[in-house]
Amino acid sequence: MKSVLALMLTITLFSTGMAALEDAPSADLGQNAALRYWTAFALMSVPSSEQDKIIGQWKTAPMDDKAAEIIQQNRHALDYLQLAAEVKPCDWGIVQAGPDTPLPHLGKARQITRLACLRARYRFSRGDDVDGVRNLCAVLTLASQCDSGDSRTLISLLVKCAIQNAVVEAVSARLPRLDAKALKMLISQMDASPQHPDFAGALRVERKDFLGGFLRLVRGGDLAATQRLLDEMRDEKQIPRDWIPAGNATPEMAQQFSRQLEELDASYEHLIDAAGLPPSEFEGRTAMETKKLAETRNPFGTWCAPAVVGARYTSAKAETLMLMLRAAAAIVLEGPESLKNFKDPYGSRPLEYHAMQSGFELKSELLDKGRPVTLTVGGQSTK
Amino acid sequence: MNGLEKFEESLRALKPRRPDSDAAERIEAHLRKERPAIQRRHMPHAWAAAALAACALIAVGVWFVTHAPPRQPAPRTGSVASALPLPRLEPTLMADLMALARSPEALDALLLEQAKTSLMPTHGSDILSPI
Numbered sequence: 439m440k441s442v443l444a445l446m447l448t449i450t451l452f453s454t455g456m457a458a459l460e461d462a463p464s465a466d467l468g469q470n471a472a473l474r475y476w477t478a479f480a481l482m483s484v485p486s487s488e489q490d491k492i493i494g495q496w497k498t499a500p501m502d503d504k505a506a507e508i509i510q511q512n513r514h515a516l517d518y519l520q521l522a523a524e525v526k527p528c529d530w531g532i533v534q535a536g537p538d539t540p541l542p543h544l545g546k547a548r549q550i551t552r553l554a555c556l557r558a559r560y561r562f563s564r565g566d567d568v569d570g571v572r573n574l575c576a577v578l579t580l581a582s583q584c585d586s587g588d589s590r591t592l593i594s595l596l597v598k599c600a601i602q603n604a605v606v607e608a609v610s611a612r613l614p615r616l617d618a619k620a621l622k623m624l625i626s627q628m629d630a631s632p633q634h635p636d637f638a639g640a641l642r643v644e645r646k647d648f649l650g651g652f653l654r655l656v657r658g659g660d661l662a663a664t665q666r667l668l669d670e671m672r673d674e675k676q677i678p679r680d681w682i683p684a685g686n687a688t689p690e691m692a693q694q695f696s697r698q699l700e701e702l703d704a705s706y707e708h709l710i711d712a713a714g715l716p717p718s719e720f721e722g723r724t725a726m727e728t729k730k731l732a733e734t735r736n737p738f739g740t741w742c743a744p745a746v747v748g749a750r751y752t753s754a755k756a757e758t759l760m761l762m763l764r765a766a767a768a769i770v771l772e773g774p775e776s777l778k779n780f781k782d783p784y785g786s787r788p789l790e791y792h793a794m795q796s797g798f799e800l801k802s803e804l805l806d807k808g809r810p811v812t813l814t815v816g817g818q819s820t821k
Numbered sequence: 822m823n824g825l826e827k828f829e830e831s832l833r834a835l836k837p838r839r840p841d842s843d844a845a846e847r848i849e850a851h852l853r854k855e856r857p858a859i860q861r862r863h864m865p866h867a868w869a870a871a872a873l874a875a876c877a878l879i880a881v882g883v884w885f886v887t888h889a890p891p892r893q894p895a896p897r898t899g900s901v902a903s904a905l906p907l908p909r910l911e912p913t914l915m916a917d918l919m920a921l922a923r924s925p926e927a928l929d930a931l932l933l934e935q936a937k938t939s940l941m942p943t944h945g946s947d948i949l950s951p952i
Contacts, residue, residue, distance in 0.1 A: 674922065
């Protein structure tokens with residue numbers, strides 16, 4: 439009997455111990471990239487107005503002592519950015535509060551991107567290609583982690599696109615002269631984490647958290663929320679004045695907004711279904727939905743449409759530019775014939791290739807403000 | 822009073838009869854003699870059964886912890902955040918979307934403006950230098 443009891447006790451203790459071991463990694467709260475990003479953000483220094491101008495013009499600013507000083511002042515912040523990119527799990531700890539959901543990391547991410555691009559350009563100008571590309575790879579990781587998990591919104595998608603576009607601009611000028619090791623590092627980063635913006639996913643979250651948040655408040659007769667909507671609406675120029683109710687928020691107005699938001703919610707469902715269409719076709723669908731809402735003088739369609747359509751164009755452009763950068767890296771490494779491996783995501787033909795004196799140009803069929811999306815590689819000196 | 826009522830009356834009059842005192846004493850004496858023997862005979866089985874049940878419970882618990890499908894994290898909601906009226910520069914979804922409704926450039930300008938809040942003073946990052 440004693441031996442049976444001892445055996446059972448051993449089995450129990452062993453299985454409990456194994457479970458504790460299996461649980462150990464998830465209990466490591468330090469393994470969260472967001473914690474390192476926040477350290478990096480906190481270490482960014484306040485720029486003087488002159489420095490702010492240089493940071494804003496990071497694409498063209500001269501790589502002189504003033505640029506070096508900014509980089510020096512922000513070196514710890516940028517080093518932490520690098521450390522953050524080494525950690526995969528990223529939870530920003532966003533507290534969902536409907537329209538008041540705080541997203542303080544997005545502005546910080548935009549700012550540190552500009553600093554990192556400035557440092558990458560500075561390093562390229564000193565012939566330090568590997569470290570320059572390493573900086574930009576960290577920025578690409580930041581881009582995808584800004585728009586992941588709980589933190590995904592239409593805004594985070596646009597920030598992700600803006601960050602990606604900055605990286606494309608920072609590296610494309612240097613690309614033809616890039617050190618082979620740095621070039622391979624860039625290619626492996628792009629291949630390891632493809633950066634397609636998830637526009638449909640962003641619309642879905644937008645519908646659930648933002649629109650859904652307001653709808654719950656207004657449906658519950660929340661007059662403060664109704665008044666906020668009213669105030670915001672009155673500030674918008676594109677909404678016809680006679681569609682906006684006069685006076686302060688009332689329970690009847692809350693009911694009216696609730697009905698109008700429900701109509702917008704139905705339109706969002708159609709837009710989510712159409713999210714995969716090319717931007718021009720998506721724009722057509724949005725116009726149809728806006729027209730339908732306008733027939734009942736619903737102001738919310740007119741209000742949301744430009745932002746949604748603009749986001750679709752932005753995400754398509756960012757997707758195209760990232761593919762172009764990947765294609766350009768392949769061209770530099772293997773020659774122009776490698777272009778056949780890359781299909782224009784918004785065109786029926788391969789990307790157009792034009793050789794230039796100091797590089798080349800790639801062109802897509804995708805139009806942005808009426809002009810084809812184009813990537814110039816090596817056309818501009820980084821010095 | 823009819824026949825049925827008489828019968829009911831006699832039923833109500835019936836009371837449980839106390840057992841004979843002599844018989845009760847004999848039963849008690851018998852039980853006192855038998856109980857320790859029963860306990861001695863069944864104790865090891867009872868302990869084994871209890872240990873087995875405990876092991877089974879722990880094993881089931883461990884299995885649930887390690888193999889059960891991951892639960893969806895509960896959405897974080899903030900009643901405090903939703904109750905506070907925030908000015909437009911605050912980095913909230915609402916402020917950002919309002920800027921986006923104006924133009925993508927307005928959104929970008931707002932984000933950069935938001936980023937400037939709570940930055941370290943110039944040279945502030947030198948606090949790390951001695952490390």
